[in-house]
Amino acid sequence: MSKFIIQGGKPLSGEIDVLGSKNAALPIIIAALLTDETCIIENVPQITDIEKLILIISDLGVDVKRSGHTLEINAKNLNKSTPNAKLACQMRASVLLMSSLLARLGKAEIACPGGCIIGERPLDIHIKAFEDLGAKVDFDGEVYKVKVDKLNNSIIKMRKVSVTATENILIAAAKISGKTEIFNAAEEPHVVDLAEFLKKMGAKVEGEGTRNITVWGSEKLKGVKHKIIPDMLEAGTFAIAGAATGGNLKINNIEVTHLKSFLEKLDEVGVKFEVGDDYLKIMPSENFNPVVLKTDTYPGFATDFQSPFSVLLTKANGVSKIVETIFEKRLDYLKELAKMGAKIKILNNREAEIYGPTQLRGEKIKSLDLRAGATMILAALTAEGQSEIGQAEIIDRGYERIEERLVKIGAKIKRIN
Ligand code: EPZ
Secondary structure (H helix, E strand, O other): OOEEEEEOOOOOOEEEEOOEOHHHHHHHHHHHHHOOOEEEEEOOOOOHHHHHHHHHHHHOOOEEEEEOOEEEEEOOOOOOOOOOHHHHOOOHHHHHHHHHHHHHHOEEEEEOOOOOOOOOOOOHHHHHHHHHOOOEEEEOOOEEEEEOOOOOOOEEEOOOOOHHHHHHHHHHHHOOEEEEEEEOOOOOHHHHHHHHHHHHHOOEEEOOOOOEEEEEEOOOOOOOEEEOOEOHHHHHHHHHHHHHOOOOEEEEOOOHHHHHHHHHHHHHHOOEEEEOOOEEEEEOOOOEOOOEEEOOOOOOOOHHHHHHHHHHHOOEOEEEEEEOOOOOOOOOHHHHHHHOOOEEEEOOOOEEEEEEOOOOEOOEEEOOOHHHHHHHHHHHHHOEOEEEEEOHHHHHHOOOOHHHHHHOOOOEEEEEO
16 A cells, blocks of 8 residues: 655646556557457556556466557467456456457456446446347356357447447457447547557448447458557646646647547636647636536546546635536545545535635545546645645556656655555
């Protein structure tokens, strides 16, 4: 167990580079198992979710070589359909192994795909879609056992937009010759990046980035080289760090179009910023406005930005409202912020009000999940005095060497193991 010790009140200034997207890299690594040729994947962040996935697939017979941010993956010897249960239970993305294992081996046994505790996170949409593709799915309360002789084409209508369910079906469909249609698909940039990867491998994909995706798959997919898109969630986290500490911060290597809703909200709050082709510059700003922060599926305001953004709302002049529409249990971190002096009323599981402005003070707080952990770092950076953030390793799931990178832009943060 490690913790971060942060001395708050220092403006974060200078330049910081955004690394590759976790939520794009995870499905793309798993899609690389569809071929027995070598795939080279660049801009893969060095975070623990990726390290765990590498351990899981290596144990399934896949050869993985890492050199810095580049992975070389060869799944010719993929021979096992039972990912390590202990590791699978620690990450949601392990559910994506269902598609590539089914497509390659005709079976998969995945134990309780875990991940952040932010709500119920059922798998019914994945299961129904795999059944539509001809698979048989059994669940014994712990392990999902999925098998099929041959996956068939289908028209899949998802009852609700789900990011990983869309990705699971895209991956499977890429390996089924003929036409598969997905209705009510997720539009997130990481879904589009996965589609780009599958297209390079030899599948034909149309409609990615919209609610209706059509895939013409191929039984013979090839090894390819691909560079993962920048992590929009890192970009947003750093933008808030700059704005909340009153810094002058240039955030490089971003994809501006992915941040549209986020930047609109930043503007509404009154943060001064400048946007370039691939950078975002945060300027010192005062007098933040209260806003209503309602999460939505992409291109709406992402649920993963909800908790980090709340730190800015503690500084706004008036009452802000948070409405979390995606997950049922993603407001608990507000209790940690309240310990630091934030004035917060949790109205119910999905709604809360933040009364600002307040000056947060250093406290002993916890990382409850990945984005909530990043939120605690942001809160501690703006607070007066010293904070201690427990369960720091949760933050390592999605942010590479966060403390080293923040120190370079002026943060006083250290890790204690
Ligand atoms: C992905 O989770 C991300 N994870 C999450 O990132 C992100 O918060 C979320 O999408 C929403 O954008 C990865 O990409 C690995 P969903 P996922 O399926 O796919 C319900 C982070 O911090 N649902 O789009 O699990 C579900 O309960 C994280 O990086 C069903 O009801 O999210 C939720 O209410 C955490 N049945 C909604 O749909 C299903 O079968 C959206 O979930 C599947 C989902």
